[in-house]
Amino acid sequence: MKIFYWSPFFTNIATISAVIKSANSLKLYSNKKIDVSLIDAIGEWDKYSSKIDKNIEIIKLNNFNLIKFLPKNNYIKSRISYIIIFLINFFKLLKIINNKKPDYFIIHLITSLPISLSYFFNNKTKLVLRISGYPKINFFRKYFWKFFSKKIYAITCPTENTKKLLIENNIFDKEKVFVLKDPVIDMKEFVNKKNEILDYKNLSNKEFILGIGRLTKQKNFELLINSFKSVVKNYKNLKLVLIGTGENEEKLKLLVSELNIKDDVYFTGYQENVYKFLKKAKIFVLSSLWEDPGFVLIEAIISNTTVLASNCPNGPKEVLGDDKFLFKNNNLDSLNKSILELLQQDKETKKKNSLFLKKRVKDFTKLNHYKKLVEIIK
Numbered sequence: 001m002k003i004f005y006w007s008p009f010f011t012n013i014a015t016i017s018a019v020i021k022s023a024n025s026l027k028l029y030s031n032k033k034i035d036v037s038l039i040d041a042i043g044e045w046d047k048y049s050s051k052i053d054k055n056i057e058i059i060k061l062n063n064f065n066l067i068k069f070l071p072k073n074n075y076i077k078s079r080i081s082y083i084i085i086f087l088i089n090f091f092k093l094l095k096i097i098n099n100k101k102p103d104y105f106i107i108h109l110i111t112s113l114p115i116s117l118s119y120f121f122n123n124k125t126k127l128v129l130r131i132s133g134y135p136k137i138n139f140f141r142k143y144f145w146k147f148f149s150k151k152i153y154a155i156t157c158p159t160e161n162t163k164k165l166l167i168e169n170n171i172f173d174k175e176k177v178f179v180l181k182d183p184v185i186d187m188k189e190f191v192n193k194k195n196e197i198l199d200y201k202n203l204s205n206k207e208f209i210l211g212i213g214r215l216t217k218q219k220n221f222e223l224l225i226n227s228f229k230s231v232v233k234n235y236k237n238l239k240l241v242l243i244g245t246g247e248n249e250e251k252l253k254l255l256v257s258e259l260n261i262k263d264d265v266y267f268t269g270y271q272e273n274v275y276k277f278l279k280k281a282k283i284f285v286l287s288s289l290w291e292d293p294g295f296v297l298i299e300a301i302i303s304n305t306t307v308l309a310s311n312c313p314n315g316p317k318e319v320l321g322d323d324k325f326l327f328k329n330n331n332l333d334s335l336n337k338s339i340l341e342l343l344q345q346d347k348e349t350k351k352k353n354s355l356f357l358k359k360r361v362k363d364f365t366k367l368n369h370y371k372k373l374v375e376i377i378k
Helices: 014-029 048-052 076-098 114-121 139-151 160-168 187-194 223-233 249-258 275-280 296-304 316-320 332-343 347-360 366-377
Strands: 002-006 037-038 057-060 104-107 126-128 152-157 176-181 208-212 238-241 265-269 283-286 307-310
Touching: 002 076, 014 037, 014 048, 014 296, 014 366, 037 076, 057 265, 057 347, 076 114, 104 114, 114 126, 114 139, 126 366, 152 160, 152 366, 160 176, 176 366, 187 275, 208 223, 208 275, 223 238, 223 249, 223 332, 249 265, 275 296, 283 296, 283 332, 296 307, 296 316, 296 347, 307 316, 307 332, 316 347
Parallel strands: 002 037, 002 104, 037 057, 104 126, 126 152, 152 176, 208 238, 208 283, 238 265, 283 307
Antiparallel strands: none
16 A cells, blocks of 8 residues: 655644654554655755654655745745645646555645646545645535545544535535544653753752744634733742744733743743653643644643633543533633632642543544544545
8 A cells, every 4th residue: 555645834733743653653563564765856855864764755846945945934825835835746746646656645735736636636546635634615615625625535633523514514524534643652752852951041949930833813812821920929939931932922021021021931942852841831822723632732641731712613622521620712801710729739730630531532542543543534
């Protein structure tokens, strides 16, 4: 069996790890009986080669690294980049698919290109659409998916709620839609990374609340910063650490300055190892306006970190399974109240909650992902 992956990206997002772990799981657990390839559209996989199984072929559509020149860091620029990627790779991708004839073509990001090409694919290749995050069902997307739905072999999504959303919108035949949980948990990686010393600006000696994610509207870090301004009045030595980069970085830093908490808030930028931060954090807060389900939420749970998430659509509530770990989406008073309660929580309650949540995320492993994926495509 031959399987290709398509997932062009130009910023640091969780989907990168999901694709790598998914592809690696196919090589690892199939005893190399499945041939796996990653399509490289713009040079996006160059710096990740050490993380990709050496038996996975990386097929480059272009001989130059386009990713360095693409406009990025805001909505309009990213849409321009999508158009560039679409136009440059249209015929190149079609040629690769028809020449190499993979059995399955799994697509994660910028899916409009392979879906548009699907009418011209050889009859052997089956298209698997991966819904990587909470989908906004606008008119264009709904019409586009519905128009090409017969050419899509299977649709996978990370949560039951997203599956339900797709079925309720009557876009795809319900028999084609499957829940496929992301391969977030890699215990070998976790053990290696959590034992690294946290050496960032002496944070190992400080107590802090932690937020992780792209500094974008979706992650709603404005709410977390405003909440911290209230919380720190009662906990003078507490700090706020925000890991990530994005188009709202300067806006968030300006807010921190206006609230006069600049000395208590740390913007670390992108961090390769978040586990060493999670291990030391008092609370991890997922303040997002929408998530499905939130990679870092699962990473926080396996790190024994106290977690708190917004009850946003679609994934956090499904993962956490109990309202006591949730606050009202985009509600400052609810977030303030929840953080203060968690800061006063005793060790026995924390331990009990940690055990409960670990049971909730046990399916987010590479092995379980592999089993379900093979079940879907076979």
